[in-house]
Amino acid sequence: MFFSIDESNGVAIYEQIVRQVTFAIADETLKVGQMLPSVRALSIELAINPNTVARAYQDLLADGIVETLRGRGLVVCSGSLKRCRDQRRSMIAERLKSALTEALHGGLEADDIREIVDKQLNKLDGSVARISDAGNLSNPSEVK
Amino acid sequence: MFFSIDESNGVAIYEQIVRQVTFAIADETLKVGQMLPSVRALSIELAINPNTVARAYQDLLADGIVETLRGRGLVVCSGSLKRCRDQRRSMIAERLKSALTEALHGGLEADDIREIVDKQLNKLDGSVARISDAGNLSNPSEVK
Amino acid sequence: MFFSIDESNGVAIYEQIVRQVTFAIADETLKVGQMLPSVRALSIELAINPNTVARAYQDLLADGIVETLRGRGLVVCSGSLKRCRDQRRSMIAERLKSALTEALHGGLEADDIREIVDKQLNKLDGSVARISDAGNLSNPSEVK
């Protein structure tokens, strides 16, 4: 599966799930009409309590990203692709903005910060690339 | 004063204070031997409960960044400048790393992320620059 | 349970808890991997405010003696046994040193102090001995 929880990054676990489902839809790892993993299955996989997964799924339902198929589970709603792409961008931009604001207010220079970002990005991109793709030059149509 | 609390960024208030004091020392806005704002004064300024400020100050005390002058307040310990500079860098790098990891796992391209970072940085740096520096490449017209 | 608070000995309640947990680990009354009593349970048992217990547990967390299992409680970290044994010895030595220094500065003779210590030790050891050991030189008839 495509989820991974980081217990120590300060983001609530249910929130990490909401975000990662959103990202998976934006990414078409999870397509419109496709079902989410069951609460039970996902809770086992992530080794967390089912209530936490259920809480995340409620948020996605309330947000109209997924809907219930009675007795069968949750499916990705039509129209979610675009919404999730938009949300992905704003969620990520928002979080980066918050971290960057702190860095600038904390007295680091913009160039200094760019250097930190580049270093992290090079290091991380390598390890992510090995897992998720290869030809990393594409998909400009996804950018909002 | 140099502190500002963001209630909605997920970081605990006392933790934001710990970070901002650390940054202020790294920045020499707060110099070794200088006193911290009193618990009461800071709690009024930030419109938060004194206990929350006290909690932050306890952490700084436990970490040896500041020490108590009985009945007078807290002062920045000697040796804190270097330690705070180190901590500032690792605190900020850690938070950026976490946000960048999410962005990459969420399916954004490294170049795409760099673009988001640059846009935010130019916008934010402009507004910070008015206070802290002058010769900078950022675009002041983009200041929000 | 193994904790007891003395309201009148000048040591802060949360500090007494920190010390007693440390001692219990040193003593293997509390073993590595075992859980601490919950904040609520301990606060009820000691008839003190939960926040006071929480404050003590925060200190133990900050010190790396225990760690949180989310939603379940606090466990004794591996490696804590040796650390707690060292800390127990230095905590106790420190406190004794302070009392002995005062006694000497106050004009008592070393032999006189030894006599006071022995008398207390014999009396106290008797009452503790019933629980923790058997072959001991102390005078059980002196047990209060």
Place this chain on the structure above:
Amino acid sequence: MFFSIDESNGVAIYEQIVRQVTFAIADETLKVGQMLPSVRALSIELAINPNTVARAYQDLLADGIVETLRGRGLVVCSGSLKRCRDQRRSMIAERLKSALTEALHGGLEADDIREIVDKQLNKLDGSVARISDAGNLSNPSEVK
């Protein structure tokens, strides 16, 4: 003067003064009829706030150990020698008892504690002896 304050032993400063005055009287460093150092003088010598000294002197007055000579200061009351000797012994015994109780409850063996006490006593007695006396075998009449 014969006072020395230890800021880090957990005993309140005014309480340390009360105890040390009591000990000085027990020791006849301060004799019946003799005057205490003035609040001002003592606060300067100990580098503490006059209010703190005044607070200690109030306790001694309330306890009948010293009395006011209008406009001149405080003198040691007649009868204070015996009372201070008694109090010295019980104050010291009480504090030692508290430390020893903690040590025993903390799981140290009585012999182990005796060893710690002896080590501290030998070390401390040496450094105290150099200052305050020489032929350390005497004064049994002082023991209650």
Place this chain on the structure above:
DNA sequence: GTGGTCTAGACCACA
């Protein structure tokens, strides 16, 4: 005025 400790009680995320 300063910080340190403690109580009381609320709400949150998580199990």
Place this chain on the structure above:
DNA sequence: GTGGTCTAGACCACA
């Protein structure tokens, strides 16, 4: 149920 955070307010030692 668990701990973590925050508010509100009291009292203390010390300056």
